[in-house]
Amino acid sequence: MARTNETIAPGETILSLQNISKSFDLGRGRSVEAISGVSFDVKKNDICVILGPSGCGKSTVLRMIAGLETPTSGLLDLEGRQIAGPGRDRGMVFQAYTSFDWLSVRKNVEFGMKVNQVPASERRERADHFIELVGLTKFADAYPTQLSGGMRQRVAIARTLANDPELLLMDEPFGALDAETRWHMQELLVEIAETANTTIVMVTHDIEEAIFLADQIVFMSRHPGRVKEEIRPEFKLGERIADKEKVISLEGYSALERHIMRLMREEGSKE
Amino acid sequence: MPDPVSDKSSRRKIFAIRQPVSRFQIIVSAIGIWVVFFGIWLLATETGAVNQLLVPAPQKVLVTIYELFVERGFASDVGISIGRVIVAFLAASLVAIPLGVVMGAFPAAEAIFNPFVSAWRYLPAPSFIPVLLMWFGTGEAPKLALLFIGVVFFLITLVMDHTKNVRNELIETALTLGAGRGTIVRSVILPAVLPNIVVAMRQMLAVTWTYLVIAEIVASTTGIGAMMMRARRFLHTDEIMAGIIVIGVLGLTFDLLFDRLHRWLFPYLQEKR
Numbered sequence: 001m002a003r004t005n006e007t008i009a010p011g012e013t014i015l016s017l018q019n020i021s022k023s024f025d026l027g028r029g030r031s032v033e034a035i036s037g038v039s040f041d042v043k044k045n046d047i048c049v050i051l052g053p054s055g056c057g058k059s060t061v062l063r064m065i066a067g068l069e070t071p072t073s074g075l076l077d078l079e080g081r082q083i084a085g086p087g088r089d090r091g092m093v094f095q096a097y098t099s100f101d102w103l104s105v106r107k108n109v110e111f112g113m114k115v116n117q118v119p120a121s122e123r124r125e126r127a128d129h130f131i132e133l134v135g136l137t138k139f140a141d142a143y144p145t146q147l148s149g150g151m152r153q154r155v156a157i158a159r160t161l162a163n164d165p166e167l168l169l170m171d172e173p174f175g176a177l178d179a180e181t182r183w184h185m186q187e188l189l190v191e192i193a194e195t196a197n198t199t200i201v202m203v204t205h206d207i208e209e210a211i212f213l214a215d216q217i218v219f220m221s222r223h224p225g226r227v228k229e230e231i232r233p234e235f236k237l238g239e240r241i242a243d244k245e246k247v248i249s250l251e252g253y254s255a256l257e258r259h260i261m262r263l264m265r266e267e268g269s270k271e
Numbered sequence: 272m273p274d275p276v277s278d279k280s281s282r283r284k285i286f287a288i289r290q291p292v293s294r295f296q297i298i299v300s301a302i303g304i305w306v307v308f309f310g311i312w313l314l315a316t317e318t319g320a321v322n323q324l325l326v327p328a329p330q331k332v333l334v335t336i337y338e339l340f341v342e343r344g345f346a347s348d349v350g351i352s353i354g355r356v357i358v359a360f361l362a363a364s365l366v367a368i369p370l371g372v373v374m375g376a377f378p379a380a381e382a383i384f385n386p387f388v389s390a391w392r393y394l395p396a397p398s399f400i401p402v403l404l405m406w407f408g409t410g411e412a413p414k415l416a417l418l419f420i421g422v423v424f425f426l427i428t429l430v431m432d433h434t435k436n437v438r439n440e441l442i443e444t445a446l447t448l449g450a451g452r453g454t455i456v457r458s459v460i461l462p463a464v465l466p467n468i469v470v471a472m473r474q475m476l477a478v479t480w481t482y483l484v485i486a487e488i489v490a491s492t493t494g495i496g497a498m499m500m501r502a503r504r505f506l507h508t509d510e511i512m513a514g515i516i517v518i519g520v521l522g523l524t525f526d527l528l529f530d531r532l533h534r535w536l537f538p539y540l541q542e543k544r
Binding site (some may be wrong): 033066067068086087088090091092094096098101102103111112115116125143145146156159160163165168 | 336438440441443444445446447448449450451454459460462463465537538539
């Protein structure tokens with residue numbers, strides 16, 4: 001299964017949000033603007049983290065990129081095409097467990113490929129590859145209900161990646177996990193991003209997670225949701241480091257963390 | 272949790288709030304309640320507190336069950352009754368499951384069918400007996416129709432509600448994997464709701480047995496209910512009670528079969544840790 005579009009080189013813009021706004025109808029002619037004039041670009045093979053306080057509309061932005069919601073105005077551009085609805089080029093991993101409990105781990109990972117009519121032998125091969133990538137080879141024939149929460153999220157990641165999307169979208173994927181598992185999963189995700197050459201757009205409210213994972217941080221403020229600041233964690237010197245202690249001990253980490261904490265606090269004082 | 276300081280509460284209480292009981296206690300309790308039931312029944316008949324013509328002794332009923340099966344061909348009546356339940360219930364399921372799933376998956380389908388289904392659910396099925404008899408005569412059709420009407424609308428609603436409860440994230444995950452509407456209904460919504468459908472079927476099968484007895488008492492010359500109506504004419508209360516007990520045992524058996532079916536169909540639900 002070859003990439004459908006090889007024209008965009010790593011480092012060039014793959015996704016572009018232009019002046020996205022979204023209003024929700026409250027009935028009786030009233031409406032509330034949840035998201036206002038959001039614009040940012042995501043570069044190919046980057047990990048872009050959308051960070052912000054709860055209620056800033058970061059999940060809604062991600063859902064609009066997925067095509068699960070439509071903006072009231074603005075343009076969503078993926079490789080020169082307008083996003084008009086959900087599609088296999090934008091696979092999503094949710095915070096809630098989404099494993100199909102009636103299918104084995106392997107069948108879960110094969111699901112997207114089966115839907116997209118990938119021949120059985122290739123399906124099997126790719127599934128095994130991605131199951132190995134997330135370290136679940138021993139559990140390939142187990143049911144998801146037999147797995148722990150972290151393992152189930154790894155199934156969801158493998159299932160999405162095996163479907164070869166242009167973008168891997170993640171909505172607080174590790175939010176339901178305990179601290180230790182979350183930290184392992186974050187390190188695993190850095191490794192996966194390196195190996196699988198995939199572009200990731202992820203939503204979180206965890207500052208540490210954002211700084212550790214991101215090549216680009218989009219900080220959103222609330223009421224209405226806007227982009228307050230775009231940050232590239234320069235202290236990582238453009239390197240991906242899959243070791244969390246190492247990142248935290250780098251010079252510049254704590255300065256960035258303090259900066260983002262201040263941004264969060266400003267948002268908190270809005271209420 | 273028992274308080275280790277106070278030795279009054281460190282002794283295990285038989286009735287402790289939300290504390291699991293041992294298998295032994297479960298079995299003893301289950302047998303116990305029936306021993307009490309039959310004990311009271313036996314006492315009432317032996318002491319002459321009740322008229323034995325109206326309430327025959329339990330041992331008399333058990334003997335009657337034996338005689339009914341061995342000497343009077345009651346098995347064919349039971350067979351006919353079971354057949355009616357199975358045929359009508361299968362027909363109702365064949366209509367209710369696809370319709371309920373479609374209504375639960377597509378709000379547009381719910382908008383069409385739900386006003387109709389809800390109204391029918393509130394009409395008592397037995398009120399259709401006179402007209403069913405006029406339409407279908409006295410053959411099998413009016414009985415099957417009554418069971419069908421009595422069950423199908425409830426089953427549709429149950430299946431629809433369970434289908435609506437399939438988590439949205441599962442559907443959205445499938446969408447972002449590139450699945451279309453048909454695939455999502457067939458390969459995500461249906462398998463996700465199937466365990467609950469089997470539970471709903473188990474519940475509605477019990478209701479089918481209720482309507483069966485009504486149908487056979489009112490309008491049949493065969494089946495368990497008809498036998499009980501014949502017995503009434505000759506004041507054979509022992510036979511009526513025998514019929515009730517046989518129906519109870521049959522219902523319990525079907526319930527256990529459904530439980531087994533559930534375990535067999537959905538092994539992944541048993542292995543939760």
